[in-house]
Structure formats: C-alpha cells, structure tokens
Amino acid sequence: MADSRQWQGKTSGGNFGQRFLLTFLKRFRVTALYPVLPVIIPFCLLFARKPNRALFRYFHDIHGYGRWEAFCATARTAYTFGKVVIDKFAIWADRSDQFQVILEHPEISQSLFEQEKGALFAGSHIGNFELLAAAFQNNQKKINVIIYGGESELLSKQRSSTFSKNEVNLIPVTEDMSHLFAIKNALDNGEVVAILCDRLFGSPKKKTLDFLGHPADFPMGPFRLAAQLDVPVLSVAVMKEKGFRYTCRTTLLDAGPDDSPNQKCDNLMKQYVFQLEKVLQQYPEQWFNLFDFWNLEK
Amino acid sequence: MQREEIIKTVNHFLVEEIEIEENLLKEDALLKEGLGIDSLDFVDIVVIVEKNFGFKIKPEEMKDVKTLGQFYDYIAEKVN
Amino acid sequence: MRRVVITGMGIYSCLGKNLDEVRQSLYAGKSGIGIDPMRKEYGYRSPLTGMVERPALKGLLDRRSRVCLAEEGEYAYMSTAEALRNAKVDMDYLEKNEVGVLFGNDSSAKAVIEAHTTAMQYKDTQMMGSGAIFQSMNSTVTMNLSTIFKLRGINMTISAACASGSHAIGLGLMFIRNGLQDMVICGGAQETHYLSMGSFDGIGAFSVRVDDPTKASRPFDRDRDGLVPGGGAATVILEEYEHAVKRGAPIIAEVVGYGFSSNGANISQPSDMGSGIAMERALKDAGVLASDIDYINAHATSTLQGDAFEAMALDHLFTPYHTPISSTKSMTGHECWMAGASEIVYSNLMMLNSFIAPNINFENPDEYSKNLNIVSKTQEKNIDLYLSNSFGFGGTNSALVIKKIK
Numbered sequence: 001m002a003d004s005r006q007w008q009g010k011t012s013g014g015n016f017g018q019r020f021l022l023t024f025l026k027r028f029r030v031t032a033l034y035p036v037l038p039v040i041i042p043f044c045l046l047f048a049r050k051p052n053r054a055l056f057r058y059f060h061d062i063h064g065y066g067r068w069e070a071f072c073a074t075a076r077t078a079y080t081f082g083k084v085v086i087d088k089f090a091i092w093a094d095r096s097d098q099f100q101v102i103l104e105h106p107e108i109s110q111s112l113f114e115q116e117k118g119a120l121f122a123g124s125h126i127g128n129f130e131l132l133a134a135a136f137q138n139n140q141k142k143i144n145v146i147i148y149g150g151e152s153e154l155l156s157k158q159r160s161s162t163f164s165k166n167e168v169n170l171i172p173v174t175e176d177m178s179h180l181f182a183i184k185n186a187l188d189n190g191e192v193v194a195i196l197c198d199r200l201f202g203s204p205k206k207k208t209l210d211f212l213g214h215p216a217d218f219p220m221g222p223f224r225l226a227a228q229l230d231v232p233v234l235s236v237a238v239m240k241e242k243g244f245r246y247t248c249r250t251t252l253l254d255a256g257p258d259d260s261p262n263q264k265c266d267n268l269m270k271q272y273v274f275q276l277e278k279v280l281q282q283y284p285e286q287w288f289n290l291f292d293f294w295n296l297e298k
Numbered sequence: 299m300q301r302e303e304i305i306k307t308v309n310h311f312l313v314e315e316i317e318i319e320e321n322l323l324k325e326d327a328l329l330k331e332g333l334g335i336d337s338l339d340f341v342d343i344v345v346i347v348e349k350n351f352g353f354k355i356k357p358e359e360m361k362d363v364k365t366l367g368q369f370y371d372y373i374a375e376k377v378n
Numbered sequence: 379m380r381r382v383v384i385t386g387m388g389i390y391s392c393l394g395k396n397l398d399e400v401r402q403s404l405y406a407g408k409s410g411i412g413i414d415p416m417r418k419e420y421g422y423r424s425p426l427t428g429m430v431e432r433p434a435l436k437g438l439l440d441r442r443s444r445v446c447l448a449e450e451g452e453y454a455y456m457s458t459a460e461a462l463r464n465a466k467v468d469m470d471y472l473e474k475n476e477v478g479v480l481f482g483n484d485s486s487a488k489a490v491i492e493a494h495t496t497a498m499q500y501k502d503t504q505m506m507g508s509g510a511i512f513q514s515m516n517s518t519v520t521m522n523l524s525t526i527f528k529l530r531g532i533n534m535t536i537s538a539a540c541a542s543g544s545h546a547i548g549l550g551l552m553f554i555r556n557g558l559q560d561m562v563i564c565g566g567a568q569e570t571h572y573l574s575m576g577s578f579d580g581i582g583a584f585s586v587r588v589d590d591p592t593k594a595s596r597p598f599d600r601d602r603d604g605l606v607p608g609g610g611a612a613t614v615i616l617e618e619y620e621h622a623v624k625r626g627a628p629i630i631a632e633v634v635g636y637g638f639s640s641n642g643a644n645i646s647q648p649s650d651m652g653s654g655i656a657m658e659r660a661l662k663d664a665g666v667l668a669s670d671i672d673y674i675n676a677h678a679t680s681t682l683q684g685d686a687f688e689a690m691a692l693d694h695l696f697t698p699y700h701t702p703i704s705s706t707k708s709m710t711g712h713e714c715w716m717a718g719a720s721e722i723v724y725s726n727l728m729m730l731n732s733f734i735a736p737n738i739n740f741e742n743p744d745e746y747s748k749n750l751n752i753v754s755k756t757q758e759k760n761i762d763l764y765l766s767n768s769f770g771f772g773g774t775n776s777a778l779v780i781k782k783i784k
Contacts, residue, residue, distance in 0.1 A: 208379055209379070210379060210381060251667065251669070253667070254667055256658070256662055259662075267665070269665075270662075270664075270666075271665050271666065271667060273665065274664075274665045274670065316441065317440070317441040338442070338445075338508035339442075339508065340508075341504065341508035342445070342507050342509075345504070345505050345506075348500075348505065354502070354504070
C-alpha cells in the first residue's frame with residue numbers, strides 16, 4: 001500500500017522544506033501559508049499522476065460525478081489536502097491551539113474516558129487525524145496513536161516531542177509486528193489506542209466489504225483485537241470546516257455482546273465502513289487515500 | 299330432449315364456461331386434439347353436465363366418445 | 379459479497395390497485411377500512427375489514443389459469459404483473475432465464491370451505507371442480523404464479539403467520555446472497571373473503587368500533603380495541619446487484635439486513651425480547667446502528683398487548699435517537715400474510731418520495747408508546763435507511779433493513 005506521505009513528499013522538497021515549515025508555523029498562523037497553495041497545487045496536479053488519477057476515479061467512478069465535475073472536485077480536494085498538511089505541520093510545531101475543534105456528542109467519548117476499560121478509536125485517512133487528541137477534553141486516559149513511519153527523522157522527532165508534551169504516545173508500526181504487543185498492552189492497561197483502519201499494514205488478514213457501492217479491502221487486525229479483548233470501538237472523524245474550525249464526529253460501534261469474536265469483528269467492520277460512508281457523503285472532498293483504493297485499474 | 303336442444307346447451311357451456319372458440323364447435327371436431335379439452339377441463343365438464351342435464355358422466359362410458367358429435371349422442375342417450 | 383436490490387414492486391390493496399394510487403393514499407393518510415355486510419349475517423363479532431376489490435381477470439388470463447387461482451392468488455397475480463412490468467421483465471425474459479418465487483401465504487380458507495360445501499351438497503367430490511385442489515393448498519399462490527409466469531427457480535410458499543411476507547423477502551435475500559439465484563419474485567398475499575376470517579374474529583381479536591370504521595385501526599393509541607383485518611397482495615422483485623446493472627434494470631432500493639427470531643413462549647402474544655432480537659439482528663446484518671435508522675415501519679396491529687410489547691422493544695432500542703415511527707396498518711388494517719411484503723412496498727414509496735406516511739388515529743399515547751416518536755400526520759422527510767418489523771402468531775419475528783440507492 002502506498003505510503004501516507006507520498007503526496008507530501010513531493011510538495012515539501014526534503015528536509016529544508018520541512019524545517020522551514022516547522023519554524024515558520026511555530027511563529028505564524030496557518031492562514032499565512034494557505035495563499036501559497038493555489039500556486040503550488042496546479043503543479044502537483046500535473047506531476048503527481050497517480051494520486052491525481054486515483055482522486056479523479058474516486059469522484060467519477062465511485063461518487064458518479066461527471067468528468068468535468070470530477071476534475072474540479074479533484075482540484076478542490078488537492079487544495080484542502082494542502083491546507084490539512086499545513087495544519088499538520090502547525091500541530092507538530094506545537095501550535096494546535098489555533099484550531100477550534102468542535103466535538104459532536106461529547107458524552108459518547110466522555111463515557112469511554114471515564115470507564116476503566118481500554119478503548120479503540122478507529123480513524124480513517126480523511127480530514128485530519130492528527131487533531132484527535134486536541135478534540136477531546138481528556139486527562140484521564142493516555143492516548144496511544146499508531147503511526148506508520150516512513151517519515152523523515154526530523155519530522156519523527158518533532159512529532160514525538162510535541163505529542164509527548166500533550167501526553168499522547170506514538171506507537172510506530174514495525175516490520176516484526178511488535179507494535180501489536182504494544183497495542184495489546186495499552187488496551188489491557190485501560191488506555192485508548194487510536195488507529196487508522198482503512199489501510200492494510202503488514203498483516204494479510206483483510207475483509208472485502210462493500211464501500212460506497214464498490215468492493216474494497218479493509219484490515220481485520222484492529223477489529224479482531226477489539227473483539228477478542230472486548231473493548232469498545234469508537235469510530236472517529238475530524239473534518240475540516242472553514243478557517244480554523246474542525247468538527248470531530250464520533251460513533252460508538254456495537255460489536256453485539258453475545259456474538260462470537262469472529263462475528264463481533266464482522267459486525268464492527270461493517271459498521272465502521274457504514275459510518276465512513278456517512279461522513280464521506282457529507283465531506284466527499286476530504287478523502288485522502290490518494291491511491292487506487294478500490295483496485296479499479298485492474 | 300331433442301338433439302337440437304342438447305347441442306345448444308352443450309355449445310353454450312363449452313363457449314361460456316370452458317371458453318372454447320365457437321367456430322371450432324363442429325360435429326367431427328376431436329374433443330382432445332381439436333377442442334383442446336384436457337383431463338382437468340373434463341372434471342369441470344362433469345360438474346356442468348350434472349348441473350345442466352341432471353346425470354353424472356361415468357369416465358368408463360366416455361372411452362369411445364372421441365368427437366363432439368359422439369358427445370352430443372352420448373348425452374342424448376343418457377337423458378332420453 | 380453479493381448485494382441484493384429491489385428492481386420492481388407491485389401492490390394490490392385496500393389503499394389502491396397499483397403503486398400510484400397507493401402512494402397517493404399513503405400521502406393523504408387515507409383509510410381503506412369499511413364494513414362488510416356479509417360478516418354481520420355470518421355471525422362475526424366485528425364486520426370491519428379492509429375493502430379490497432376483486433380483480434377482473436377475464437381477458438388478462440386464460441380460463442385454466444383463472445380456475446386454479448384462489449382469491450389471494452388473484453391479488454398476487456395483479457401485484458406480480460405490476461412488479462414485473464416495472465422491473466422491465468417480460469415473458470420472453472422469463473422463458474429464457476431462471477427466476478424464483480418465494481411468496482408468503484398462510485391460508486386458503488375460502489377455497490377449502492367452498493369445496494367442502496359442494497361435497498356436502500352433492501355427496502360427491504367430483505363436483506368440486508378442477509380448480510379446487512389448486513386453490514385450496516397453502517402453496518396455491520406460488521404454484522399458480524410459477525405456472526402463469528413460467529418460473530423455473532426456487533418455488534415455495536412461506537407460511538409464518540403475520541410474518542410470512544417479511545420472511546419471504548428475507549429468504550429471497552439469502553438465496554441471492556448465497557449465489558443460488560439471481561432474481562427472485564418475493565411477496566405476500568392475503569384473502570379477505572368473510573369465510574377466511576371467522577376463526578380469527580372468534581377469538582375476539584378484532585376492533586368493534588363500528589360507528590367509525592376509518593378510526594377503528596389505531597396502533598399505539600391509548601384507546602385501541604383490537605385489529606382490523608385486511609388483505610390483497612404485494613410483490614417485490616429481488617435481484618443481484620451486478621445482474622440488475624447489466625440488465626439495465628431500474629434499481630429502487632437495496633435490502634441490506636434481515637433479522638429473525640422466535641419467542642418460544644405464548645402462541646398469540648408477541649414478546650418485547652423476541653422482537654428486539656429480530657430487530658438487532660437485522661441491524662447487525664446490515665452493519666448499521668440503531669442511530670442510523672431514519673424511519674421505522676412498525677408491525678403494530680392495534681391490539682392492546684401486541685402494540686405494547688413492540689413499543690417496549692422500540693423504546694429500548696430507538697428512543698435515544700427519537701427515530702420516527704408509524705404503522706401503516708392504521709390505514710390498511712392488518713394485512714396478515716401479506717403485511718410483511720406490503721409494508722416494504724409502502725415504505726419504499728415513502729423513501730422514494732421523501733415522506734413518512736402517518737400512523738393515523740394516534741390521538742393519545744399509552745404508557746408504552748409515550749416515549750416513542752409516533753408520526754401521526756404526514757411528514758416530509760428524507761429517508762435513506764428504514765427498518766420494517768413483522769411479528770406473527772407462534773412468536774415468529776422478522777425484521778428487514780432497506781437502504782436507499784442514490
């Protein structure tokens with residue numbers, strides 16, 4: 001599967017660019033950089049063929065837009081993605097205070113933070129997952145975020161430093177799958193584990209589900225774990241609104257208390273996909289899986 | 299009962315109730331192959347004959363009745 | 379991962395003889411309940427019934443077909459012919475392709491009684507006529523539909539009391555999902571003749587609000603006093619999604635969830651536990667949560683206990699989300715073996731036209747329904763996902779979740 005930094009790798013221009021962004025955004029608000037995007041984006045659309053095509057097909061084949069509409073939506077999505085990337089750099093530069101994250105139905109997540117059990121927060125490559133911690137008013141549980149690595153050392157270090165300040169622990173995905181033990185330990189300790197559930201990583205165990213009317217693969221791992229450990233699963237989406245605002249939408253999934261672990265995993269996966277569909281119907285232009293998600297090219 | 303009357307009554311129920319086309323009702327028309335009367339239709343004909351002529355057709359007696367003309371004759375024999 | 383969609387629907391009920399008439403009645407909150415004078419003569423406690431006009435089939439069907447059709451078979455023919463037309467399926471297609479039929483029906487009383495009466499009168503079974511046996515069997519509807527429409531797939535009748543029509547659709551869903559069929563004609567049929575409802579009236583189940591027939595069926599209302607029987611037939615054509623797309627068929631909606639259970643308790647009373655389990659299973663099967671449901675078409679028949687138990691189950695699952703609920707039985711009466719299927723047709727009409735048909739006669743809630751969001755007047759609303767319940771005698775429960783295809 002494509003690395004989540006694929007797009008960014010082409011725009012940031014290496015270490016110097018990253019260092020510049022971090023330094024700049026420590027001082028200035030993100031809106032200072034947004035105006036640069038309309039200049040950069042057209043170049044990216046021209047040269048980043050694969051992501052461009054994937055987005056186009058997403059709008060044209062999956063959402064059923066006409067060709068021109070799909071092209072415009074692709075451009076708009078690229079622009080939003082650009083803004084979200086800048087926002088992410090600002091977050092890593094420890095300036096997440098400038099964002100306003102409105103949490104819908106806070107009582108849902110609140111009850112999870114208050115109970116002793118651990119919980120799994122299931123996210124997707126939509127909106128801005130980095131703002132997860134900022135979304136919740138929480139000082140009861142440690143939040144562990146599973147990250148994929150493949151970033152520059154500079155960004156890794158910066159990110160770790162920022163997040164540990166805010167009591168967010170980053171667990172990198174490793175080749176030897178030892179991160180699974182870290183996840184299990186965290187859940188056993190009653191902590192929250194936040195993971196992006198729309199990419200296959202390492203383990204071949206996947207399920208093909210109907211997603212926006214076409215079959216797509218989703219990893220079974222996180223859901224199986226939650227089912228086996230019997231921890232609640234919260235689907236989370238942090239979606240960009242105008243300016244500095246974000247909306248965080250959460251839905252508590254229902255594994256079905258009396259079902260077998262396999263059936264529970266099945267229930268959770270179906271519900272996760274359904275909730276993801278719902279969010280995308282409302283925010284179709286914040287889909288950031290910039291590769292052939294549905295294997296349409298085959 | 300006159301043969302004329304029998305023909306009229308039989309033709310009437312064959313057209314109205316069994317819904318056979320009137321122009322097919324000739325004396326030499328074969329009941330099965332010509333008029334398309336199958337075993338289920340025959341069951342209904344037994345009922346209608348009972349109601350119209352007051353007697354019950356016995357299947358054994360119908361063995362040699364192959365044409366419509368022979369059917370008219372059979373009924374005439376039974377009622378007279 | 380085969381998806382199952384609805385590509386055609388047909389209806390023949392006391393609200394109308396086709397989809398258009400029924401849609402208008404649903405929107406207007408019009409009741410189809412009236413009084414059958416024959417029932418008074420026969421000795422019924424309640425003469426109230428859904429008024430369904432007998433179809434005129436001469437000219438539409440040949441004699442042999444008509445003779446074998448019982449009353450409910452005639453209704454089923456009408457609704458199925460409409461559904462096939464709407465699904466763009468003609469006789470040529472049916473002759474060349476394997477299509478199944480799964481219909482809900484649980485009685486053919488009139489045919490049996492008439493045959494018996496004839497035998498008694500003439501002391502002769504031959505006088506019953508050639509059609510009697512084919513009209514009298516429970517499988518009369520599917521037997522006849524498969525003959526008339528030359529169907530060569532799965533062919534059987536589902537008898538599950540008032541959940542028959544719903545289970546028939548659930549089974550159709552399963553056959554297609556499992557790759558055993560690509561297209562199945564599903565539905566439910568119900569005879570309305572006075573000879574068919576006597577024993578039901580005999581247990582005192584019917585409402586006696588004779589002074590105001592259109593107000594007699596009042597599901598969830600505090601002053602309900604029993605159900606009003608109705609009938610007719612409803613058909614939905616279920617088809618595998620890719621198959622439908624390839625065929626260029628009109629796709630109306632998708633059947634995404636089916637849940638069932640049995641109460642294992644009282645023969646005539648429903649149970650909130652049992653109903654709840656069927657509904658939860660349907661939601662799980664669909665991969666949705668209770669909060670995702672935009673509308674619930676309740677089973678609610680206007681009986682004192684039945685509505686109470688269902689209200690308890692609905693309250694437990696849906697009250698936190700204020701999900702709108704209505705029972706179309708307030709307008710149609712209890713369509714029994716047909717209900718599970720007809721209510722899918724009614725709900726699809728609502729979903730396609732973005733409105734919720736009212737639960738008419740809901741004037742005062744009782745202690746069980748007071749927390750529920752019962753829609754008592756027609757409401758314009760966008761429905762993307764709905765749940766339909768059907769519960770029958772013997773504790774058989776069925777629930778279906780249907781999704782809009784955008």
